[in-house]
Amino acid sequence: MVLNASEKVLVPSSADPNKLVSDGNRVLKASEKLVSMLVQPTDTYANVSFTLDSVEVQIFMVGPNATLDKIPRLNTTYSFVDIDLIGIAKNNDERSAAVALLSYTTMENLLKPDFFNTSNDTIKTMMSTVISATLPKTTNTNLTKPVHFTFKHIREFDPKGSLSCVYWNIREWIVDGCSVLKTNSSYTVCSCVHLSTFAVIMQTSRPPERDSLVELLNLVCVSVGLVFFSLALLTFALCQWSPRVNNVARINLCISLLLAHLLFLLTQQFLSLINPDKVLCAVISGVLHFLFLSGFVWMFIEAVLLFICVKNLSQISSINREALSNEFLCVIGYTVPLVVVAMSAVVDPKGHGSEICWIQTDEGFIRSFLGPVCMILSSNTILFIKIIINLNSTLKNLNAEVSQMKQTKIMVFKTLAQFVVLGCSWILGFFTNGRKELEILFLILNSQQGTFIFLVYCVLNNEVRQQYRNCFRRLCCGCKQH
Structure with missing residues (x-):
């Protein structure tokens, strides 16, 4: 009756730590005294066990004539x-x-x-029930060998967490004299050189604090980028281009990144609804993996085409027809990322579907995403440098009568914009290291690829501007007639 009544005490009525500690110590002391009353003398051995709502008890007694072949084991539902x-x-x-x-x-x-x-600031989770092991009515309580406690986990195990076998020392949990012998996702085996009140506690890193400014900036920048991706695609679709101009890489780059940024933005806005459905979360993660990888592959294709164009303008048409046809480029642009995503899904089926519905940040993440991205960024950076060198030599041969100042300013802007269009600015992501100013710069640059594509290939393109003027004239003439 008294042990059952303690169930009411185990429901804390106060958040005061001192009150919780005091109540906890009283319950432990009272329970151990009550249980010790059940110990009776025996010549061989005897045991008592019972289960209540708040506590489960196992008692084992041995006498002078006891003969046991092995160390006795005391079992409860979640420990032994x-x-x-x-x-x-x-x-x-x-x-x-x-x-x-x-x-x-x-x-x-x-x-x-x-x-x-502990010295580090972590989230602490109780992974086991709290147990007490005592030697009641035993004069000499010195242990002949360490005691092994096996705890079944009562909560989901986090592979990234750190488990500790702890015991209660009046006011706090400490680890002195206890160590982890073995652990897996289901249970933990502890070894202790003394008896007391024990538990298993898991420590996990605290999630980074949500920065409202960065979140708002991300929402605004990505939304602006999506608008300019759409404007660029609309321009590519409606305007007539010279046969010598190949926009296939730019069009598919816009499509891939437009869909990737849009899906990622929607996923983060409705993450609380999507995350519980693990299958849907994994599917979204796989689609995002494919779209972003596809975007990087198209950046590489654009860099190659631009390099060929600068290297030898007279051969670009024949090269496109012979080796770099639109069909061939589309096969490369979408098959390569599809193969990478499929292989990563086969090798690590649980690699897709993290807490934010992205791929898991482990070795598989490095192999399946960062690996190809690093290769593409390195190649694009090298090609970008070669393009700059070739353009510099071309500019030196320009006619001196041309308005050098205006042309140079436009060329400098296009060059800097091309750095972002080719994805070279993604390199900043490797150097942020939690530095807020670099994170903001990285966010702004890489969310505005569509903006730079629209400016370089639409706004600053003479043919496009001329077609815009013609469209406006026709619209104005139509309005006057009406």
């Missing part, structure tokens, strides 16, 4: 203990001993995992 009770009994004058194991189902409400004080 192996203790050399015969060896302890031999060290007592009465040649008898008893051990009691109490497993509390709700004790963590009082003795919270946050009472485990």
Whole structure:
């Protein structure tokens, strides 16, 4: 009756840590005293066990005539203990001993995992029930060998977390004298050189604090980028181009990044609804993986075409017809990322579908995303440098009568914009290291690829501007007639 009544105490009525600690210590002390009253003398061995709402109890007693082939094991629903009770009994004058194991189902409400004080700031989670192991009515309580406690995990195990076997020391959880012998996703085996009140606590890193400014900036920048991706695609579709101009890479780059940024933005806005559906989250992760990789492949194709154009303007048409036809470029642009995503899904089926519905940030992430991206960024940077060198030599041969100042300014802007269009600015992502100013610069540059594509290939293109003027004239003439 008293143990059942303690269930009310185990529901904390106060958030005061001192009150919780005091109540927890009182429940532990009272429970152990009550259970010790169940220990009775025996010549061989005896056991008592019962289960209540708040506590589960196992008691094992041995007498002077006890003969056991192996160390007795005390079992509860979520834990069991192996203790050399015969060896302890031999060290007592009465040649008898008893051990009691109490497993509390709700004790963590009082003795919270946050009472485990560590130097690092982490999230602490109780992974087991709280148990108490005592040697009631035993004169010499010295252990002959360490005691092994096996705890079944009562919560989902995080592979990135750090597990600790701890015991309660009046006011806090500490690890002195206890160590982890073995652990997996289901249980943890602890070894301790003393008896007390024990538990298993997992420490995990705290998620980075959400920066409202960065989130708002991300929403605004990505939205603006999506608008200019759409304007660029609309311009490419409506305007007539010279047969010598190949826009296939720019069009597909816009399509890939437009869909990728749009899907990622929508996913983050409705993450709380999407995340519980693990299948949907994994599918979205795989699609995003494909779209972003496709975007990088098209950046590489654009860099190659631009390099060929600058290197030898007279051969670009024949080269496009013979080796770099639109069909061939489309096959490369979409097959390569599809193969990479498919292979990563086969090798690591759980690689897609993180907490933010993206690919997992482990070695698979490095192989399936950062690997190809690093190769493309390195290649594009080299091609960009070669393009600059070739353009510089071409500019030196320009007719001196041309308005050098105006042409040079436009060329400098186009060159800097091309750096972003080819994705070279993504390199900044490797150097942010939590620095807010670099993160903001990275966000602004890489969300505005569509803006730079629209400016360089539409606004600053003489043919496009002329066609815009013609369209406006026709519209104005039509309005006047009406």
